[in-house]
Amino acid sequence: MLIAQLSDLHICRAGETVFGGRDSAxxxxxCVQTVNALRPQPDSVILTGDLVNTGHIDEYSRLKSMLALLDSRYYLMPGNHDERATMRQVFAEHDYLGTQGPMQYSVTCAGWRILALDTVVPGAxxxxxxxxxxxxxxxTLAEQPTLPSIIxxxxxxxxxxxxxxxxxxxHEPRFWALLARQPQVKGVSCGHIHRAIFSQHAGMPVCVAPSTAAHLGLQLDAAEQFGVTDEPVGFLLHHCLGDEVRTHCVWVAAPA
Ligand SMILES: [Fe+2]
Ligand SMILES: [Fe+2]
Structure with a gap:
């Protein structure tokens, strides 16, 4: 089972740029071309938030026309740059997004469970x-306690x-305490940071997906300046083998 994770797309309106001149579209x-060229094709594509840059309806319409080119089925999640109501309006046929409140859902795919957990606080x-x-x-975890799952x-x-x-x-200790009692959860994968990070927290494999739009600096010291970098964009490919996950970072070079 293969899940491609695209994050922090920050699609803006035609003619605009983001992060100091980046053409996120x-x-x-x-990235969409690279996903479509993968063999085998991903069973699902999940988009982990900051789908658009300001939440404007034109941005979502533009995003939708771009995602229509994906050959695999895709699932949406919101980030802090998104507006849930506008997302629901433009992607009305995506029933799993619900009609109000946080956008949380689970999908069963090829013997695995994909759980989308909405962390967004409107306005923050x-x-x-x-x-x-x-x-x-x-x-939701209790519904299928034996199916291997990724959050x-x-x-x-x-x-x-x-x-x-x-x-x-x-930073929610209850979250990790819950996962410690749920051995079917094989990993937690996030976005937001605009960098690829692989680690382990409270005994759980965790990662952060790179952005498809632009990367932010490797600021490990507060005294270092923080800003946008020229690193290539990319996405994660989660390869589920048995009940384990191999996560690959797929980098997508800028056009020559
Ligand atoms: Fe972002
Ligand atoms: Fe974010």
């Missing part, structure tokens, strides 16, 4: 997991070490 188009850059979301996660969320729920970004992450 052009780089997403190259940082994320959170409140009581209701934790209850949803616990109940996707926009904000990492652990300190990443990227100084400028860590204030906005979800």
């Amino acid at each position: 052009q780089s997403l188009a190259r 850059e940082g994320g959170a997991l409140d009581e209701a979301r934790m209850r949803w996660l616990e109940a 996707f969320m926009h904000h990492p729920a652990f300190p990443t070490g990227i100084v400028h970004m860590d204030d906005g992450c979800v």
Whole structure:
């Protein structure tokens, strides 16, 4: 089973750029071509938030026309740059997004379970997991206690070490205490940081997907300047083998 994870797309309106002049639509188009060229094809593509840059309906319409070129089925999640109501309006046929509140769902695919956990707090850059979301996660995991599962969320729920970004992450001990009782969860994969990170937290494999739009600096010291870098964009490919996951980083070079 293969899941491609594209994150932090930051699609803007035609003629606009993001992150100091980056053409996020052009780089997403190259990522979509790269995903379509994968053999075998991913069983699913999950988009882990910051789908668009400001939440404007024109951005979502543009995104939708670009995602229509994906050969695999795709699933959407919100990030702090997204507007849930506008997402629901433009992607109305995506029933799993629900009609109100956090966009949380589970999908069963090729013997695995994909769980989308919404960490967005409307109007805030940082994320959170409140009581209701934790209850949803616990109940949803309990429905299928033996199916191997991966949890996707926009904000990492652990300190990443990227100084400028860590204030906005979800630091929720209850989340990790719950996962410690759920051996079917094989990993947690996030976005938001605009860098690829692979680690382990509370005994659980965790990772952060690169952005398809632009990368932010490797700021491990607060004294270092923080900003956009010229690193290639990319995405993650989660390869589920038996009940284990191999996660690959696929880099997509800028056009010559
Ligand atoms: Fe982002
Ligand atoms: Fe974000």
